[in-house]
Amino acid sequence: MSEFDSKRIEELLTLYFIMGSTNCDRDPVYVLEQAIEGGITLFQYREKGRGALEGKQKVKLAEKLQKICKDASIPFIVNDDVDLALTIDADGVHVGQEDECARAVRERIGNKILGISTHTLSEAHHAIADGADYLGLGPIYPTQSKEDTEKVQGTELIQNFRELNITTPIVGIGGITSSNANKVIQAGGNGVSVISAIAAAENVKQATEQLKKQVDKNVV
Numbered sequence: 001m002s003e004f005d006s007k008r009i010e011e012l013l014t015l016y017f018i019m020g021s022t023n024c025d026r027d028p029v030y031v032l033e034q035a036i037e038g039g040i041t042l043f044q045y046r047e048k049g050r051g052a053l054e055g056k057q058k059v060k061l062a063e064k065l066q067k068i069c070k071d072a073s074i075p076f077i078v079n080d081d082v083d084l085a086l087t088i089d090a091d092g093v094h095v096g097q098e099d100e101c102a103r104a105v106r107e108r109i110g111n112k113i114l115g116i117s118t119h120t121l122s123e124a125h126h127a128i129a130d131g132a133d134y135l136g137l138g139p140i141y142p143t144q145s146k147e148d149t150e151k152v153q154g155t156e157l158i159q160n161f162r163e164l165n166i167t168t169p170i171v172g173i174g175g176i177t178s179s180n181a182n183k184v185i186q187a188g189g190n191g192v193s194v195i196s197a198i199a200a201a202e203n204v205k206q207a208t209e210q211l212k213k214q215v216d217k218n219v220v
């Protein structure tokens with residue numbers, strides 16, 4: 001498990017922003033700064049998809065975004081790329097079912113934060129056994145931000161996990177906006193994770209504030 005206890009992880013998951021250079025048509029540095037001003041609680045650097053940065057450019061942007069997060073005391077999570085996370089001493093990593101085996105990742109990262117995407121109860125049990133600090137459940141709603149998504153699950157998935165006594169911190173992901181975010185919390189999610197609802201917003205800070213209002217209204 002990570003250096004953070006479950007309560008702290010639940011708080012960090014409240015409004016979890018995920019972004020890479022391919023998610024925004026503006027400078028990612030500006031978008032992240034505005035999102036932090038708007039009240040995000042956790043950030044994941046996810047450099048994927050057509051035109052994604054690689055090599056030195058990817059490391060450079062990661063370090064720039066990591067510094068912005070550090071200055072704002074927002075933990076910086078790296079998606080998929082465990083080597084990058086270790087090279088820049090990120091606060092954690094997020095891996096899915098198709099990525100490096102979670103048990104091996106936990107070995108490699110020590111007490112950094114480990115997030116794992118899960119879509120079924122058995123995946124959740126394995127993830128917990130492998131040392132997950134939180135579970136990413138989704139896609140809750142249809143999403144444009146990820147091509148190879150699993151079937152849309154709806155908030156019932158979160159509800160089922162809670163009814164089956166999965167108490168691990170859970171964040172919902174996939175197509176979440178300020179109009180449906182509260183349903184994710186009401187179903188038992190500790191927070192919501194978004195890409196385009198913030199990264200593609202006309203006014204990033206305002207969009208973030210609206211999302212945060214929806215989630216704070218429900219966080220028990």
Ligand SMILES: Nc1nc(C(F)(F)F)ncc1COP(=O)(O)OP(=O)(O)O
Pocket residue numbers: 016018044046048079080094095096097098099115116117135136137146171172173193
């Ligand atoms: N990146 C993610 N972050 C979350 C989080 F919990 F953080 F909200 N949940 C789910 C995913 C999806 O992870 P994965 O299935 O590996 O796909 P990709 O690597 O393309 O993102």
Ligand SMILES: [Mg+2]
Pocket residue numbers: 079080094095096099
């Ligand atoms: Mg992945």
